[in-house]
Amino acid sequence: MGKFALLFLFLFFAGIFGALFYAPVLSVLAYQLVYFVNPDNSWWAASIPGLKYSFIAALLMLFMLMMRYKELSEISPWGKQPVFKWMFALLAIYGLMIFFAIVPEVHKPFTYDFAKLIIIMLAVYKLVNSEEALDACLWTYVLGVTYIGYVAYSVGRDGQGRVEGIGMIDTGGDGNMTAAAMAPALIILTYMAWLGSKKIKFLAILCGAFIANGIVLINSRGAFLGVVSGALFFLCFMIFSRHQRAGQRGMAILIIVVGLVGTVYVTDEAFWSRMETLENIDDGSKSGSHRIDFWIATIDVLEDYPMGVGIQGYIELSPNYLPEHYFEGRKTGKAVHSTWFQALGEVGWFGFALLLMLLISTFRLSRNTKTYLIANKSYNAYFKMLALEGALLSFLVAASFINRARAEMLYWLILFIAIASNIYYLRFTEPKRKIMKSRSAVGGGEDE
Structure with missing residues (x-):
């Protein structure tokens, strides 16, 4: 087991123990640790148990809050x-x-x-x-x-x-x-x-x-x-x-x-x-200025859908509101x-x-x-x-x-x-x- 894997496990379980017996705020630090380190996406992920670390930390926070x-x-x-x-x-x-x-x-x-x-x-x-x-x-x-x-x-x-x-x-x-x-x-x-x-x-x-x-x-x-x-x-x-x-x-x-x-x-x-x-x-492909076209298209979308289109709705509808050249060789919207x-x-x-x-x-x-x-x-x-x-x-x-x-x-x-x-x-x-x-x-x- 690598040093980063050991350090993560030590800090995570120390946070759990400390939250239960010392200071509830340590449950928050344990949650932050998981969020920023993102252990499941780390190169040393195979060295640690396959636990739902984020869920455990969140559950611990809610438990400490309830107590x-x-x-x-x-x-x-x-x-x-x-x-x-x-x-x-x-x-x-x-x-x-x-x-x-x-x-x-x-x-x-x-x-x-x-x-x-x-x-x-x-x-x-x-x-x-x-x-x-x-x-x-x-x-x-x-x-x-x-x-x-x-x-x-x-x-x-x-x-x-x-x-x-x-x-x-x-x-x-x-x-x-x-x-x-x-x-x-x-x-x-x-x-x-x-x-x-x-x-x-x-x-x-x-x-x-x-x-x-x-x-x-x-x-x-x-x-x-x-x-x-x-x-x-x-x-x-x-x-x-x-x-x-x-x-x-x-x-x-x-x-x-x-x-x-x-x-x-x-x-x-x-x-x-x-x-x-x-x-x-x-x-625009270098400067990102083509994004202005994407932004303006949002106003056009809202003319047809004033309440909004929901999450990923813009990507789904973008071929109807943006010039065709943005979708050459693409199977999805922008x-x-x-x-x-x-x-x-x-x-x-x-x-x-x-x-x-x-x-x-x-x-x-x-x-x-x-x-x-x-x-x-x-x-x-x-x-x-x-x-x-x-x-x-x-x-x-x-x-x-x-x-x-x-x-x-x-x-x-x-x-x-x-x-x-x-x-x-x-x-x-x-x-x-x-x-x-x-x-x-x-x-x-x-x-x-």
Whole structure:
């Protein structure tokens, strides 16, 4: 049995034991471990027992939630978290579309998977109820995509200059989807490297190197744009924010310099050749600009199907709405290649509005949390919220060029903000809990 197989089994069963006898949040870490490592798709899969690891971890989370439901509900009530109502509304519209979907045999099982995802998000929200637990989840995410970066390095590029066949459970081995999930980790690592100890800084740089190198090897233009967008968002706040710590601007400039040097070191000619195609819109096959035709066709589809066409409905109908040259030598239709137009096509204008409301609600919640943190002079937590916002923005930019409307990573990033808002803000808005401020995770002001 290989070292990775042994390490996975040790961590997985340690997570189960720890959740049962030490801290329930370890069940969440075990679930994240399975999601990012994706053991069934690993080269060492034959060395481990053929168990349903993801199902076991999810079942463990639900068991821990059931055992401590009353206690957890007092500190993490679902009712006070506004993002959940929009998640349920989205789930409801997908459920309704079972009766109208163009390909119901595909739409139905994917809707069930979406329902299971929402249930998992609800459980995680209650189980991750402290700053330490949130940090543990963030580090598990970072280490998970660091492993993926290592795998990308080990596998290397294929004949097309890409890395395919690796990644999380719900990516199907698609390189663009995998890279989109990796990109937000670099923004979170920027925050950790800034405020962490020397050991944390070293670990953050090491993880960042593997993640950045993995994105470069995958050659995803969307992920590259996502990293740039998220990093600029966070670093601009570091430089121009009125709430400055000693040496903050200097650190931001140092991070930029290190990032540029690291980019030059890990990138190669193949990567920059692919990035240069972003400017070459004349050749749609190279630049991806032909996707605009796919997006516009979504509007045409909705003229005939205003409620949407369900999951895979666009692919089924695309030959009727796109020029014939897109289907030469193909037996299947084309995907829309955009999270925004994917949602629009699947659940129509109303469902698309619900997705927007989910995102608006998330950013509004983060804004309210930041206002509260500033009022309490909890600037470390304030910048953590900005880093989580930057991470979500990074994913949304990358996902604008691929179909990820129901991606588990999208909902994890939304959930991280929801959990942070509960830890730092929501639980202190009730009058009866104001006495807890002195013991709050945000107490201590600037020295935290």
